[in-house]
Amino acid sequence: MLPLRDDQPRTLIPYVNWIIIAINIAAYVFEVHSGAGLPPKSMDEYQAQMAFFNHYGVVPHNFQLAFNGAPGYSIAAAFGTILSSIFLHGGPLHLIGNMWFLWIFGNKIEDHFGHVVYPFFYLLCGVVASMTHIYANPDSTLPAIGASGAIAGVMGGYLLRYTHAKVQVFWWFFYRPYVFWMPAVAMLAYWFALQLISQVWSQWLSLSAGTAHQSGGVAYWAHLGGFLSGMIWIKLIPGRTKYAHGGWIDKTGKELLPKDSTKV
Numbered sequence: 001m002l003p004l005r006d007d008q009p010r011t012l013i014p015y016v017n018w019i020i021i022a023i024n025i026a027a028y029v030f031e032v033h034s035g036a037g038l039p040p041k042s043m044d045e046y047q048a049q050m051a052f053f054n055h056y057g058v059v060p061h062n063f064q065l066a067f068n069g070a071p072g073y074s075i076a077a078a079f080g081t082i083l084s085s086i087f088l089h090g091g092p093l094h095l096i097g098n099m100w101f102l103w104i105f106g107n108k109i110e111d112h113f114g115h116v117v118y119p120f121f122y123l124l125c126g127v128v129a130s131m132t133h134i135y136a137n138p139d140s141t142l143p144a145i146g147a148s149g150a151i152a153g154v155m156g157g158y159l160l161r162y163t164h165a166k167v168q169v170f171w172w173f174f175y176r177p178y179v180f181w182m183p184a185v186a187m188l189a190y191w192f193a194l195q196l197i198s199q200v201w202s203q204w205l206s207l208s209a210g211t212a213h214q215s216g217g218v219a220y221w222a223h224l225g226g227f228l229s230g231m232i233w234i235k236l237i238p239g240r241t242k243y244a245h246g247g248w249i250d251k252t253g254k255e256l257l258p259k260d261s262t263k264v
């Protein structure tokens with residue numbers, strides 16, 4: 001189920017959301033330039049890619065080594081990878097998919113928090129998402145990368161902030177495409193449930209195999225942790241506006257007119 005747009009108008013031009021998207025794109029260009037942004041075609045390219053992701057991505061086991069004082073591992077460097085990993089992606093489709101969701105939902109969360117607070121909310125969700133992944137997979141030596149956890153936080157915040165909004169979605173069902181509007185709450189709840197079911201299924205497969213074998217894939221725990229953190233922070237961090245009776249009012253009670261009621 002792919003969201004195409006929402007019907008929620010906004011009162012600000014989302015400059016910061018555009019900047020975050022631009023940073024992600026620039027980081028991916030850096031990956032490609034470093035030989036890590038495209039699917040490897042040889043063992044040498046694969047090793048170079050893994051070396052890049054091991055350096056800049058989140059490797060949960062490295063945190064154990066850092067806290068145990070292992071030579072060559074520092075706590076500062078380990079936590080630094082949490083921030084760097086948020087802006088890295090494993091390929092063009094990974095990047096495009098994440099940026100599309102951020103384009104649709106991020107601008108409305110920026111509208112709620114304002115230009116200054118929004119990037120801190122975004123990064124905070126990304127940090128919590130990574131910490132959730134680390135806690136759930138403490139012995140993993142595989143690097144985790146991607147903005148999905150931070151964007152999941154944006155989606156979790158959207159779920160509680162704009163309960164009245166609707167989203168137009170594209171759904172391919174039984175070999176037929178469908179485009180229709182549905183409540184944003186239902187679409188986002190469906191996405192969260194899908195992550196939860198996928199994590200349970202992945203865990204069951206691992207247990208049924210009776211092995212601790214590691215494999216790459218989707219960090220569902222990061223998605224779940226990021227989404228729930230967004231729901232929490234949207235309630236704890238004060239916003240710049242309130243939405244009531246079909247319009248916005250600021251903290252002083254002044255009505256704010258929407259910049260656009262159709263574009264996302």
